[in-house]
Amino acid sequence: xxxxxxxxxxxxxxxxxxxxxxxxWQTKILVTAVEADLxxxxxxxxxxxxxLAERLGFRMPGARDFLLAxxxxxxxxxxxxxLRNSPAAEGYLVRGRPGYIGGYLRFCASELNPAWxxxxxxxxxxxxxxxxxxxxxxxxxxxxxxxxxxxxLDSMDMFNTPIGLCISDLDWSPYHSVVDVGGARGNFARTxxxxxxxxxxxxxxxxxxxxxxxRHMAGLGAADVVSFVGGDFFTDPLPEADxxxxxxxxxxxxxxxxxxxxxxxxxxxxxxxxxxxxxxxxGGDNPPLNAxxxxxxxxxxxxxxxxYSVEECHGWLAKAGFRPETVGLTNTPDDVLVVGxxxx
Numbered sequence: 001x002x003x004x005x006x007x008x009x010x011x012x013x014x015x016x017x018x019x020x021x022x023x024x025w026q027t028k029i030l031v032t033a034v035e036a037d038l039x040x041x042x043x044x045x046x047x048x049x050x051x052l053a054e055r056l057g058f059r060m061p062g063a064r065d066f067l068l069a070x071x072x073x074x075x076x077x078x079x080x081x082x083l084r085n086s087p088a089a090e091g092y093l094v095r096g097r098p099g100y101i102g103g104y105l106r107f108c109a110s111e112l113n114p115a116w117x118x119x120x121x122x123x124x125x126x127x128x129x130x131x132x133x134x135x136x137x138x139x140x141x142x143x144x145x146x147x148x149x150x151x152x153l154d155s156m157d158m159f160n161t162p163i164g165l166c167i168s169d170l171d172w173s174p175y176h177s178v179v180d181v182g183g184a185r186g187n188f189a190r191t192x193x194x195x196x197x198x199x200x201x202x203x204x205x206x207x208x209x210x211x212x213x214x215r216h217m218a219g220l221g222a223a224d225v226v227s228f229v230g231g232d233f234f235t236d237p238l239p240e241a242d243x244x245x246x247x248x249x250x251x252x253x254x255x256x257x258x259x260x261x262x263x264x265x266x267x268x269x270x271x272x273x274x275x276x277x278x279x280x281x282x283g284g285d286n287p288p289l290n291a292x293x294x295x296x297x298x299x300x301x302x303x304x305x306x307x308y309s310v311e312e313c314h315g316w317l318a319k320a321g322f323r324p325e326t327v328g329l330t331n332t333p334d335d336v337l338v339v340g341x342x343x344x
Contacts (some may be wrong), residue, residue: 029069031109034102039075039085039093046084098161103154110148115300122300130301138302143208153212157187159334160247163278164191166329167337172196175242175273179204181233181265182249185216189226201226202239233261238268245276250313251294254304262320262340272344275322281336283309290334313338 033039036056047055053063067083070076075089085094092099111130118129130138143149168191176199180189183203193201203213207230217223229239234257238244244265250258265275282291291307298305314324322340329337 026069026073027108027113029066029073030075031105032066033070033075034093034105037095038070039089040095042076042083042085043090043094046079046082048082052083099158100154101158103151104158106151107148107155110151111142112297112301116297119296119300126299128299128301128303128305139206143206149209149212153185153209153216156184156248160188161191163247163329163332163335163337164188165195166332167276167278168192168195170327172199176200177241177270178202178243178245179229179239179241179268180245180247181205181238181261182246184209185213186222186226186228187216188245188247190217190220190222193222193225202229202241203227204229204231204233204239206230206232233264238264240268240270242270242273243276244269244273245278247276247278249279250277251279251298251307252302252305255316257304258308259316259319262316262322265340266320266322266342269342271342273342275317275340275342276337277313277317277340278335278337279313280307280334281310281313281338282307283311294334310336310338 036058038052038056041055042052049064049067050060052067053060056063058066067076071078071083075086075093076083077086091097092101094100095102115128115130121127122129128138142152164187172192178189178192178199179202180186180192181204183189183205186201186203189201189203193199203226205213205228210228210230213228214223217226231237246261246265250261253261262275269275280288280291280294282288282295295307298307310326314326317324317338317340320340322342325339325341327337327339329335
């Protein structure tokens with residue numbers, strides 16, 4: 001009998017498949033709540049569904065279903081017929097909190113998710129589905145939109161804070177200067193210097209980011225601690241330092257560009273210094289789902305980007321002249337750190 005006509009076992013239901021199908025709906029529910037600033041509105045208090053709907057400008061009965069969906073997703077809790085934020089929502093979805101990821105959600109909604117609509121085409125052609133990436137550097141168009149830029153920078157700070165804390169706890173005593181290449185508004189560099197005051201830090205990134213960098217450093221009280229140098233790391237020389245950091249940078253570009261960047265880094269790193277590379281590196285036959293999703297995001301959004309293995313990173317560093325080493329980190333399940341040492 002043709003296997004295509006056999007009935008599935010009665011014990012198998014469509015639940016696992018439907019959970020994936022409705023994932024898109026759940027994302028829309030969450031993004032809508034964040035755009036309405038619902039969780040900030042509820043922070044530290046509670047409200048009835050009717051009260052909350054009125055404050056948000058939503059209409060019943062649709063608003064009730066919307067709020068019930070958020071409760072079922074674990075983002076709201078019921079208490080005596082009133083709603084309040086769950087601990088997860090209070091920690092990560094309230095504007096102004098250190099763990100706030102609303103900027104990343106807005107970046108996904110405006111930039112990444114539309115590119116994902118072209119996944120099938122990207123798989124067939126190998127070409128990004130983000131028009132800006134097809135035409136050149138996707139960051140050029142991104143940084144022309146102030147709201148999109150702020151959302152993107154919020155997301156970068158959210159991603160680099162945990163690994164910034166871990167890397168800051170490494171032994172930095174042999175080094176005195178560091179450049180965070182593509183360091184955006186300086187969040188990672190500020191964390192590093194705050195925990196290692198003997199270091200001087202510089203952010204090297206595209207010139208349009210300097211105003212955002214200046215505002216962010218002023219807000220952190222670090223205006224005199226971290227400096228900014230504007231430039232394009234494909235066309236301009238990198239600033240000289242003991243350590244150059246490429247955090248969530250190499251996965252945005254194709255292999256030839258990665259090797260070119262690491263050659264540029266070798267010229268900028270002082271003898272006895274190092275280059276630090278971190279990304280959610282994939283490898284083996286069964287990598288974590290989050291790393292595979294990150295790699296597919298690079299496929300649809302960037303010009304030749306993808307995640308890569310530790311072994312590949314070692315090979316690129318060796319080609320550039322570095323002596324590679326994988327450094328174990330704790331509490332950073334999404335990232336791997338590889339250090340390329342430059343001998344004296």
